[in-house]
Every structure is written in structure tokens, then in C-alpha cells.
Amino acid sequence: MTMIDTPSPNFDERLLPVSLIVLHYTGMQDADAAIRRLTDPAAQVSAHYLIAEDGTVLKMVDEAHRAWHAGRSHWRGITDVNSASIGIEIVNPGHEFGYRPFPDQQIEALLPLVAGIKERYAIGRGDVVGHSDIAPQRKQDPGELFPWSRLARLRLALPRPTRNLMDPGWTEGGFLLALERFGYDVSDKLAAVVAFQRRFRPELIDGEIDAECRCILLALLLPKPQGDD
DSSP: OOEEEOOOSOEEEOSSOOOEEEEEEOOSSSHHHHHHHHTOTTTOOOOSEEEOTTSOEEEOSOTTEEESOOOSOOBTTBSOHHHHEEEEEEOOOHHHHOOOOOOHHHHHHHHHHHHHHHHHHTOOGGGEEEHHHHOTTTOOTTOTTSOHHHHHHTTSSOOOOOSSOOOOOOOHHHHHHHHHHHTOOOSSHHHHHHHHHHHHOTTOOOOOOOHHHHHHHHHHHSSTTSSOO
16 A cells, blocks of 8 residues: 655644544545645645545545544534544545546555554444535435445444344334434434435435335344444
């Protein structure tokens, strides 16, 4: 894994210990445009790392500092997600500029980076999340084409539950309470359900709380081995 120092001036002091990894796509037309923005003081955005499509890793903000990547967000009671997280930008044009699958070499660079961060800070699999998980009303990234299953196979993220699924028969209110317990901000019901589907049932993102969604969420809330570690 090639790593290049590309410092961004956009950071400040952490107020919380690191307990999350947040994955983004850059959502810009190319890598150069993303790098310019992430290092522009006027933009007031940054990330700790950026991974180019060829697998090159740019280190932009030291992990000891608070990068500005999460914006207005929430996860498991944390509202200053920037203070509690390491942010990784993955070069991809995103839904606005021609969303496409992530190249193998890019994901191959991401895996050891996430593994190292996860080990350094003892981060649970359930706290390796996408931008859409922490900001469902505003964000879609890294999106339904992101290969979460590759991270899950290496115990770097939660897998999608597929076995011994049981429908708890929750009402809409019961499902939303369970989804909030899992970590999502449910103040916008539709956005929260869509974000959950984008992460755990990407083949059908319709915002409907159906039996499959209920089964998946129940399995995620069950004790280990399907839970965090």
C-alpha cells in the first residue's frame, strides 16, 4: 500500500476518543478535484485519508486531530462524529457524476487501512459505518455499490445476516425504536429506513419496512457472534 502525505489545513482538536470509522465516496468528477477541495482552507472539509482508484492512499490529517468530514451527523448517541471518528474518502464520482463500482485495487488498499485503524482504537464492527448511516437525511455514500461484504469477511464491518432469520413482527414504531437502538437517527423515518436498506439490503432500496428488513435488523441486534466485536 503506497501512502503519500498530502496535508490538509482543515482540522482542529478532538474532544472525544476515537470510536468510529466513517467511509465516504468523494462524489466529485475526479480525484484531483476532490484533493483540491479537501485541502482548500475555504472549503472547510477534510478527511484523514483518501484512497485513489489505483489504490494510492493519501494521508491528509493526522489521526490525532479532528478532520471535518462528517458534518451534521449522529451515531449511537454521538453527535460530534468528527471528534469520535477517522474519516476515509474513497474516490468515486458518486450518484451525481456517474456512480460506478469501486475498483479492486482501491478496495485492496482500503482493507489494511481499516484493519489497522480498527485495531489501534479497538473499534467494533458495528462502528465501521458509511456516511449515509450517520447522516441519512443528507448523504448516500459510499452507496449501494460499496462492497461491504468484503470488509465483513475479514471482520472489518458487520455482515448482512442471512441465516436463521426470524420476523419479530414489529409495528412501524417498533421497527424505528429498534433501528434507533442499533444506532441510526430516526427523526426522518423514510431517510433512516432508506439508509438502513442501502447498507444492509442494497438490492431493494424502497423505504418500505417489510419482513426482510425486520428480520435483518433483529439479527443485527442479537448477541454475538452476529453482533459487534
